[in-house]
Amino acid sequence: MARRRHHYKRRTKGPAHEIDVTTFLNLMVVLVPFLLITAVFSRLTIVELNLPSSAGGATSADQGFRPEVVVRAETIEITNGSQVIAAIPKVDDEYDLDTLQDMMISLKKEYPEQDSASVLMERMIPYDYLIQVMDVVRSVEIAVEGGEEDEYELYALFTEISVGDAP
Numbered sequence: 001m002a003r004r005r006h007h008y009k010r011r012t013k014g015p016a017h018e019i020d021v022t023t024f025l026n027l028m029v030v031l032v033p034f035l036l037i038t039a040v041f042s043r044l045t046i047v048e049l050n051l052p053s054s055a056g057g058a059t060s061a062d063q064g065f066r067p068e069v070v071v072r073a074e075t076i077e078i079t080n081g082s083q084v085i086a087a088i089p090k091v092d093d094e095y096d097l098d099t100l101q102d103m104m105i106s107l108k109k110e111y112p113e114q115d116s117a118s119v120l121m122e123r124m125i126p127y128d129y130l131i132q133v134m135d136v137v138r139s140v141e142i143a144v145e146g147g148e149e150d151e152y153e154l155y156a157l158f159t160e161i162s163v164g165d166a167p
Helices: 002-013 022-041 097-110 127-138
Strands: 068-071 075-079 084-089 116-121 139-143 152-156 160-165
Touching: 068 127, 075 097, 084 097, 097 127, 097 139, 116 127, 127 139, 127 160
Parallel strands: 068 116, 116 160
Antiparallel strands: 068 075, 075 084, 139 152
16 A cells, blocks of 8 residues: 555656647747738628619609610610610620710710719629629729829719619
């Protein structure tokens, strides 16, 4: 029995085991600067959109002109709600966004007080085209006169955009 007690006392008298946190600290030294650097470069942009209501109420006649850009499988149509003003066909199987931009600039010059427009899409058209058309309808980059080659200013066209399904 004496041996057993001696062995027991020997286990309890030894140095306490310490937790080695060196690996964890090495991970933190690398991870924290990485997260701080990537947090600086991430940016969130929010565009407020007006979605059509399910009630589908009638629009008043005194609202004036409101452009509608209808993206179809083969063309982009610009309408005033009741009749087609222009139809822009695809060029080389891509939508002609430059012509659309020129048309939107001329409409803004004709109706400078109008800030709202609608972008209507047919089904099965890729989401990327919705974003590209919305960008063209919302604003335009125009080269600065007398400035450098790559110097552009951003001009707002129709900033209040409603999105919906094409009729």
